[in-house]
Each structure stands twice: as C-alpha cells, then as structure tokens.
Amino acid sequence: MALDEVGRTVLRARYLRKDEAGEVVETPDEMFRRVAGNLAAAEERFGNDRAGYEERFYDLVSSLDFLPNSPTLMNAGTELQQLAACFVLPVEDSLESIFDSVKHTALIHQSGGGTGFSFSRLRPRGDIVRSTGGVASGPVSFMKVFDAATEQIKQGGRRRGANMGVLSVDHPDVERFIRSKEEDALRNFNISVGTTGDFWDAYDAGEEYDLVNPRTGEVEGREDPAHVLELLAEAAWDTGDPGVLFLDRINAENPTPELGRIEATNPCGEQPLLPHEPCVLGSINLGHVTDDDGMDWHRLEETVHLAVRFLDDAVEMSEFPLEEIETMARGNRKVGLGGMGFHDMLVDLRVPYFSEEALELGKRVMGFIGREAVAESRRLAEERGPFPNWEGSVHDEPRRNATVTTIAPTGTISLIAGCSSGIEPIYGVNYTKNVLGGLEVVNDRFVEIARDRGFYSGGLMERLEGRTTVQDVDEIPGDVKELFQTAHSIPPGHHVEVQAAFQRHVENAVSKTVNLPQDASVDDVMEVFLRARDLGVKGVTAFRSGSKRQQVLGGDPLKEECIRACDYLEEPGG
Secondary structure (H helix, E strand, O other): OOOOHHHHHHHHHHHOOEOOOOOEOOOHHHHHHHHHHHHHHHHHHOOOOHHHHHHHHHHHHHOOOEEEOHHHHHHOOOOOOOOOOEEEEOOOOOHHHHHHHHHHHHHHHHOOOEEEEEOOOOOOOOOEEOOOOEEOOOHHHHHHHHHHHHHOOEEOOOEEOOEEEEEEOOOOOHHHHHOOOOOOOOOOEEEEEEEOHHHHHHHHHOOOEEEEOOOOOOEEEEEOHHHHHHHHHHHHHHHOOOEEEEHHHHHHOOOOHHHOOOOEEOOOOOOEEOOOOEEEEEEEEHHHOEEOOEEOHHHHHHHHHHHHHHHHHHHHHOOOOOHHHHHHHHHHOOEEEEEEOHHHHHHHOOOOOOOHHHHHHHHHHHHHHHHHHHHHHHHHHHHHOOOOOOOOOOOOOOOOOOOOEOEOOOOOHHHHHOOOOOOOOOOOOEEEEOOOOOEEEEOHHHHHHHHHHOOOOHHHHHHHOOOOOOOOOOOOOHHHHHHOOOHHHOOHHHHHHHHHHHHOOOOOOEOOEEEEOOOOOHHHHHHHHHHHHHHOOOEEEEEEOOOOOOOOEOOOOOOOOOOOOOOOOOOOOO
C-alpha cells in the first residue's frame, strides 16, 4: 500500500472506524477491505462473482489508483451506509418548506454529505406576507438559519457541514446576496450567482434586464448587468465569493429535462443536481497512468471501466436519508467519475502546466475517460437495465447512469492518495495544509527530480517552505521550474482554459478555482468571469489570496489558495 504519512494521518483522523471511546479500531487496509466487500455485495444481486469483484475493488482502491468520495470510504459497511457526497435540496417559498429543508440538511450533513440550494424561489426582502400582514425578510436572512444549523452539526462526527447557496441574477435581492459575506457571515456557505441567457444578452447589448419577484412573477425593477457584474467581481475580490454559475449552459446538458430545471449545485460547484437528487463521485489518480512511453492508455481504460462499475454499485448499496432522495437516486443513478493528480501526470510526462500541450493533453485524457465511462455505463445497462428515467431523457442509447463524469476538487482524497488535487496546479512544493492541526505536504516528484539532477539540499527545501512560487529560485534549473509552476505562477486565463478543456468532455461540471495573488485587481476577477462565459464552462470561482480570514493552504492566513476547492475537511466550506 502506497500511503504516505499525510495519507495515514488523514485516515486516522477522519475515516478509520473508532470505538465508543474514540480509539481507532481499523487499519487502512481493513478500511479498503470493508469498502470493497460492501460494494461487491451489489454484484451478487446481479448474479456476479462477489468474491472476485471484492478483490478487484480492493486492488483498485488500496493501490490508490482510484478513490471514491469521502462518505463511501467512511460509511460503506457501517450502520450509516450513506455513500453519496453531493445533494441538492429544494427551498420553496413557505416557512414549512424552508424549515423542512433545514431539517433535511441536518440529516444529510450528519451522514457526511454536502448540500446545495437555490434560494431563488423565496420572495424578496420587504415583500408582503399575507398570512401575517407582515413583510418578508428575504433569502439572505433564511440562509443564515441554514448556516446556524450547519454550525451545530458535524458531518458524521468527521466533517463539518458545507453548503452552496445559489440566487438567480434576476432576483430583486441579488445585490444583497452578492454582498452577504462581507462581514464574515455565512461561514458554512459557498455562494454563487446563477446567471441566465437574458442577463448575458443584456450585458452584450448594453441594456438593462428585468428583476422579477418570484412570488408574483411580476417585474419589480430593472438593473444594469455591467453594474451587477462589477459588484460580483468586487465581492469575489474582497471575500472569495460569490462564484458564477451559467444556468442556461447547465440546463442545456440536463440529461433529464422532463424532471425539471437544474437551479443549484453541490458545495464546490462540480455537481449540478435536480431537487432531492444525490450523486456519488470518484476520481482516478492520473499520476498512476503513465509509464516510460507516455500515457498507459490500456491501464486507464481498465481503471475507468472498473471505477464506473464501482460507483454504480455504490448507488446500489447506499441508503439515503429521505424517501424523496432515494427516489431520485434510484431513478437517475447519477455518478461522477473524474481525475485527480493531473499536475502529477504532466510532471511525469515532462509537460508544463502552463502550455498548449497541457490543454491538448487534458482534452485527450478527459475525452478518453468520458468515452470509456459511457461505454461501461451502456454495458451495465445491458447487464442490469438502464436507469429508470432513461425513457424521456436526452440519451439515445440505454445506459445505466444519467451522468457518468465529474471533476471534483478532491481536497481530502488527494491527500490520502498523495497526489495533486483535481485538475489544479500544485500549491507549492513544500507547504502546510491547515487541517487536522496542520499537515506538511512535500512534493515527492520535485524531491526525486532535485535529487536526480543534483540540486537537492535540506537548505533548499527549508527556503521553499510556504513559498507560492519556485520561479525566482536560482538553483532550480529552468526546465524544472516550468514543470513545477504553482497556482500563482499560472496566468488566470490559463486556469480557465484548463477548466474548459476538461468541461468539453465532462457531463456534469468541473470544480476549478482560479487562484489569484494578493495584489490581483478587481479587473482580474472580472476577466476570469468573462473568460469563463466565453469558453463555455458551467461555473467558475476566483479566489484572491488573503480574501478569506482563514485559508486551508499555507502556514499564514495570507498565504494562498482556496477554502472552496478543498474537501471541507476542517473549516466550513473548505
């Protein structure tokens, strides 16, 4: 087993089973056995060799070639048995619906899941409440109720709660929503503004657009889209929120439009979902699919096929906290297979992250994963039947899962796997991740190359500790600097281009944070939003270093990277 000390620390703290006294009573190997054995039980339901698939699943996860989302590792084979990470809950315009959703949020967080909501159906602040003769307090005030409830609930005793709050750009309270995190409020929320085609058409035309009261359907005012976008960029520059969702783009690829319109995502934005819909995610370690000749396409193909089967078995074996969620899970059987360790793969292939070759390789790798994942889902449909809502979906051929691909941030499971997170560039070659009391992360590939090339020293590694770039370090050769470009060495536009390269072949969405240095401007953030719109991604987040009081990466609060993009291991939303 290839676990390093960071991976073992994370597993001991959050994943391995504990007794009533809080003592760890499971080894990492036993955890992988527990997960593999539990999911292989699904194979028996379909007349397959349970023992054989248990061994295959065990080899898949214990090798760290692939890891599922955290709730699967935590809960498979336990009394909880809730295996999905991503949920969206509806919030309708009534106190009963609002507080039902608060209750349901608590149940999901307790089981280890994260929740997303659209608050766009709530009447705006100051609107009439006929039953009482009073006035409405608006979406932001009710978000604070969700936030307070989340603060009191640790997810399964292992992860703090995390939420995504979405408000449509045509809601009358959109400016209040954009500014809602200015005073360090809503600490258990990421927030995103859901933009529409009408908004962008008005922006392009230099015209105002309508603000619509969701209770009455009537226009309550008009707003300048350029002004709203500027407010968005200013708030994101200042606080790291909001992000931007492109709702029309998301719904153009909604696989089951007859079931409704998608209005929200999970906490990190990579999983657009219908109300009450869950999704089980998993990621292939791309740093494990290279060899001396380049990409090992055969190994990647085999890993994709087995991983899709693994994820479908996770849907089969999962127990969901609500009947409505159970219905959606069984009806659509959404899974999201993606990759982590993309930057590691590029280093192995000697391809700089900031290069056209990296973009082309990203397209090729994700295109391959996407095609093979769909092919496996179709084979599973022949074996087990298509997802029940297939008729009426956008898919021409029967398949087992409404969706099969997602790029998740993998903030926690990448620590277990010892690889770079998601498709992000590395943060540094020697830095502290501020979870579990602080974890020192050293890039093994950098150390190996430094030793091979003869420029390694303990003094060098000490000087690199906490640095967000290696580009100005004289003793590092130029070609090595190119391979280890960090998040802040990459121009913002290239961040978005990498996201777009993967999104082209991803059925769900792509979690990608455009990290900006502390001296970045509001215009830089604006450029990110506009570039993301032009390149056709489904959502985007810009994070300027120092814009959050607490940050997951870096030893100092002003040292880089994004709470949003990590697997909310310790800090809310992080």
